Amino acid sequence: xxxxTLIVTxxxxxxxxAAVLFGRSASSPAAQTPEFKVVTTFTVIADMARNVAGDAxxxxxxxxxxxxxxxYQPTPQDLVRASGADLILWNGMNxxxxxxxxxxxxxxxxxATISEGIETISIAAGSYxxxxxxxxxxxxxxxxxYIDNIQAAMSEHDPENAAIYAANATAYKAEITDAIAPLRExxxxxxxxxRWLVTCEGAFSYIARDFGLKEAYLWPMNADxxxxxxxxxxxxxxxxxxxxxxxxxxxxxNTDPAEQVARETGARYxxxxxxxxxxLEGGPVPTYLDLLRVTTETIVxxxxx
Numbered sequence: 001x002x003x004x005t006l007i008v009t010x011x012x013x014x015x016x017x018a019a020v021l022f023g024r025s026a027s028s029p030a031a032q033t034p035e036f037k038v039v040t041t042f043t044v045i046a047d048m049a050r051n052v053a054g055d056a057x058x059x060x061x062x063x064x065x066x067x068x069x070x071x072y073q074p075t076p077q078d079l080v081r082a083s084g085a086d087l088i089l090w091n092g093m094n095x096x097x098x099x100x101x102x103x104x105x106x107x108x109x110x111x112a113t114i115s116e117g118i119e120t121i122s123i124a125a126g127s128y129x130x131x132x133x134x135x136x137x138x139x140x141x142x143x144x145x146y147i148d149n150i151q152a153a154m155s156e157h158d159p160e161n162a163a164i165y166a167a168n169a170t171a172y173k174a175e176i177t178d179a180i181a182p183l184r185e186x187x188x189x190x191x192x193x194x195r196w197l198v199t200c201e202g203a204f205s206y207i208a209r210d211f212g213l214k215e216a217y218l219w220p221m222n223a224d225x226x227x228x229x230x231x232x233x234x235x236x237x238x239x240x241x242x243x244x245x246x247x248x249x250x251x252x253x254n255t256d257p258a259e260q261v262a263r264e265t266g267a268r269y270x271x272x273x274x275x276x277x278x279x280l281e282g283g284p285v286p287t288y289l290d291l292l293r294v295t296t297e298t299i300v301x302x303x304x305x
Contacts, residue, residue, distance in 0.1 A: 036158040039085035041096045042069050043278040044137055045114065045146075047288045049089055051172040052150050056161040062102075065283070068252040069095060069276045070222055074102050082106055087157045089150060091115050093134035094222060112153035118142045121205045126220035133221055135275055137288070139206035140180055144173050179289050183296040187211040190303050196242060197299060198235060198267075200227070200249040200258050203275045207295070216244075218257050227257035239265040246270035246302030252277055270302025 036057040040046040046061035053059050062078050063069060082088060083106055090099050092113035103111055118139070120132035136142040151169035155162035187195065188211070197204055197213040201221060208215040216238045218231045225231075239247065239261060246268040249258040255272070262269035274284070274291045285291040 036154075036161065037084060037086050038154065039082045039088045041088075041090040041099055042067070042276065044276070044288055044291065045089050045091065045150075047278060048137075048143075048146060048172075049150050049154070051175075052147060052154060052165050052169050054164055054168045056164045057154065057158065063277070065280045066252065066277050070097055072096070072098050074098055078102070079105060082109070085109055087112065087153060089114050089153060091134055091137075093120070093132045093136070094128060095134035097222070110157055112149065114146050114149040114153070115142075116149060118145050121209060123202065123221050126223045128220065128222050133202065133205045135203045135221070136206055138204060138275060138292075140184070140210040142206060143176050143180075143288075147173050147176070176289065179292060183292060184211050186296060186300045187213065190300065194243075194245060194303055196239075196244040196303070198239060198244055198247040198258075198261070199273060200253050200255070203250060204273070211296075213299075214242075218261075227254060232257050232260055235261050236264050239267050245304075248273045248298065248302060250275055251279075268302060268305070271298050273298055 036053075038049050038053060038057050038059045040049055040059065040061050042063045043061045043065055046059050049059045060081065062074065062082060063072050079102070082102075088103060088106075088109055088111040090096055090103075090111060090113060092115050103109065115134065115136050118136045119142070120136065122130050123133050137146055147169050151165045154165045158165075192212070195211075195213045196216065197208050198216045200218050201223075202215070202217040202219070203221060204213075204217075205215060207213070216235055218235050219226045219228075235247070238244070244265075244267055247258045247261050248270045249255040249272060251272045251274050255269075259269050261267065273295045275295070278287065278291060279285045285294050
């Protein structure tokens with residue numbers, strides 16, 4: 001083991017010990033039952049979980065607003081924060097490539113994979129070809145499965161508040177359904193031949209399927225190479241052959257390749273789409289419902305102007 005590895009390991013261990021000792025010293029006889037704490041791997045899940053939790057639990061995300069999720073590098077502070085969790089929620093399906101090692105360093109902390117039970121779409125190319133595309137929360141029905149899984153996990157590990165979680169989940173699912181229906185109608189109002197969703201990463205397969213969009217992208221999910229000349233050339237050909245009106249890119253990746261495609265084809269660069277991460281409170285997508293709304297409105301504006 002290298003000296004650097006030893007140092008990092010020591011820092012992580014000391015951080016966890018400090019968190020445990022602080023938690024003990026801060027406790028009081030009047031607070032024998034601590035509030036249930038849920039930690040999630042990224043902000044989208046955190047917002048979903050907060051809607052299910054209501055006032056019965058605290059929820060926080062390991063990754064911050066605007067973070068790139070796939071290759072995230074956890075910090076010692078992340079480990080300290082998660083060490084006090086009663087439950088950790090993660091997406092799975094190779095989205096959080098860092099998570100299994102991360103939770104292995106935490107020891108005996110319960111976790112739940114909230115994408116279980118969805119109807120998956122396979123990744124079409126690259127080193128993950130044939131595996132499920134993990135961005136399933138962008139699907140119409142999948143979002144409701146996520147909420148059910150969050151509710152079940154929280155109820156299992158905090159049964160005293162199970163009734164609260166059930167009621168909140170029911171209300172939140174109705175809110176999601178009511179929000180998605182008009183968004184889908186906006187997309188379906190676009191002529192079918194013009195309903196192309198061209199993006200940087202292949203992260204929008206579920207919304208493309210459910211909103212009746214044809215999909216093209218520069219690189220597949222978790223690709224080793226992004227924005228290569230060949231990838232750009234392939235998408236340029238697709239855009240020209242199908243008279244695609246706009247190309248887009250995700251908020252957490254380099255937009256230059258998509259902007260190059262737009263310049264070379266005469267298509268419009270339609271702007272930023274949100275998928276992996278929410279924004280801060282004052283930003284454009286502070287909630288999951290905002291993410292769906294802003295992303296859909298950006299697509300509609302790009303394809304109709």
